[in-house]
Amino acid sequence: MTVPIAIIGTGIAGLSATQALRDAGHVVQLFDKSRGSGGRMSSKRSDAGALDMGAQYFTARDRRFVTEVQRWHANGWAAEWAPQLYNFHGGQLTPSPDEQTRWVGTPRMSAITRGLLGETEVHFACRITEVYRGERHWHLQDAEGFTHGPFSHVIIATPAPQATALLAAAPKLASAAAGVKMDPTWAVALAFETALETPVEGCFVQDSPLDWLARNRSKPGRDNGLDTWVLHASSTWSRQHIDLPKEAVIEQLHGAFAELLHSAMPAPSFSLAHRWLYARPASSHEWGALADVDLGLYVCGDWCLSGRVEGAWLSGQEAARRLHENL
Incomplete structure (x- = not known):
């Protein structure tokens, strides 16, 4: 009888490791509390269609990840997303085009992880x-x-804080994970019956409670008639307002959005707030993955590398490679 390998977490890192191990002939079982x-690549189904509340897009630089994205x-x-990008700084909104290729899941961000999951046995709504x-x-x-x-x-x-709690059997790994600080992000979605009059489709924001906003319908496969926007608050604002009720978060970020567009913005026909307690690592590390080879315990995630989707995928590959090499 083959004893399977357990993977806790079905984000990009966990599914990247799953894929690499399956390709090498291993049997994998997955567990996820959601x-x-x-x-953070998941999408929320709502009355306003599917909304990417977490990762907004991703880029590919490492040739291995480029091949995977292809x-x-x-x-x-x-699919590629080529939004009209802007910068908001010092109260001014200016176009900010660049040459980067940005990718999104289609028709929603979670299409990628759903595809990667394939036929693997998975226990959802199961918090280890x-x-x-x-x-x-x-x-x-x-x-x-x-x-x-x-x-x-x-x-x-x-995410590192959740990994720390599961690493009692490996104190060295636990202390490495415990040293990683992760920043929170409040995310708000707003939908409007009538499209807002602005050319903005994505915007990097400074000097505001917000640090990013995106017009959801500008992404491939998402136009369902409503003008839906996703706003991300800055880490600083999110930390300061971590326990604010959702209604107040929506109100404050809606206000910051109206200020940014200098417009008398209508009331949204739909609104939603989601709090990411561990949205991104505060600093990057070069671990690739953490391992106690003798015990057979491995840890991976975006926080082991760059904090990006690419970092999560590469970290999962690294954990799988080290596990496979030590069999």
């Missing part, structure tokens, strides 16, 4: 609270008190 895959594109999971080792194998305990296992190896692919 109801669906994607982590595969996603060929599969119809991803403990990772412990028996005589020969690993076992996982979930929040309901159920035990899963045995597993030959475990890969933890969650």
